[in-house]
Amino acid sequence: MEENRLLDVKDLKVSFFTPSGEVKAVGGVSYHVDREEVIAIVGESGCGKSVTQMSVMQMIPDPPGKILGGEVWFEGKNLLEYKPKSKDMRSVRGAQISMIFQEPMTALNPVFTVGNQLSEVIRTHMKVSKKEAWKIGIQSLEAVGIPDPEERMKNYPFEMSGGMRQRVLIAIAVACRSKLIIADEPTTALDVTTQAQVMELLLNVVKQYKTSLIVVTHNLGLVSRYAKRIYVMYAGRVVECGTTEDLLTRPRHPYTMGLLKAVPRLDDDKEQDLIPIHGAPPNLAKLPEGCCFMPRCPYACDKCKNSNYPEFKEVGERGHFAACHLDIKEGGE
Secondary structure (H helix, E strand, C coil): HHHHHEEEEEEEEEEEEEEEEEEEEEEEEEEECCCCCEEECCCCCCHHHHHHHHHHHHCCCCCEEEEEEEEEEEEEEEEEEECCCCHHHHHHHHEEEECCCCHHHHCCCCCHHHHHHHHHHHHCCCCCCCCHHHHHHHHHHHCCCCCCHHCCCCCCHHHHCCHHHHHHHHHHHHHHHHHHEEEEECCCCCCCHHHHHHHHHHHHHHHHHCCCEEEEEEEHHCCCCCEEEEEECCCEEEEEEEEHHHHCCCCCCHHHHHHHHCCCCCCCCCCCCCCCCCCCCCCCCCCCCCCHHHCCCCCCCCHHHHHHCCEEEECCCCEEEEEEECCCCCCCC
């Protein structure tokens, strides 16, 4: 429902202008997240997932990047009307919307202690003393399950494991009481057990602090348990969206079907081979005419090549949409 909507991105377009030409990283992406909702944005590397989220936060380097159009509505305000370095945008970025980056070792400064970095963020967004900020930092580390938080505040990032550093980034979001957390590949380079712990931790943060969460990932299997809705991106566009149940059981875009066939399942025959999606994503600087997935699609026909990009149309109930010329269902046309 509209009144329950926290973030509403409409027709966002982002390009990077390079010596070799314009790279259309985001080509008219629309999605939304409601209050206390968990959604996932899924797709291969280079499909525009992270650039979309960086654009929401106005963190795209300009030049070479430029937001060419669209709207980003957050609690009734269009964030794109603010200048990236303005006081209004800084009051949103980090305080109301927090981003957990996929490489915690590079997101955290190696020459400052965890406590110094946590305290700095807290004091930037909350009017508290150094002593109070340090205390809030300890409480935040404790909230994300880091043992002996007082001592950990004195540690440098390199003295922590990858999973522990990821928890520190989550603690920063917890400390600022963000209304929306964007987790960009939050489990990259973590072992399977730690991946599950990090995802469960994020889910607990959503429940305890009544925040919303966007999980950006290439792993469809990872978010199937946690997200209420999923947006599938390909070549800078959303190609399918719907509830997690609909996308997993009734996928309607060939790319989504391909992603699902490439994910191992516990109920599959152990002799059954995984089916990869052949080929590679298109060059965003030289996008093909018509459907961008056409060169890799097993269902492609002349219409896919000769027509314009397929219209994003409703293909089921509960907000299930797909951008495909053909009415494809699992198992055939």
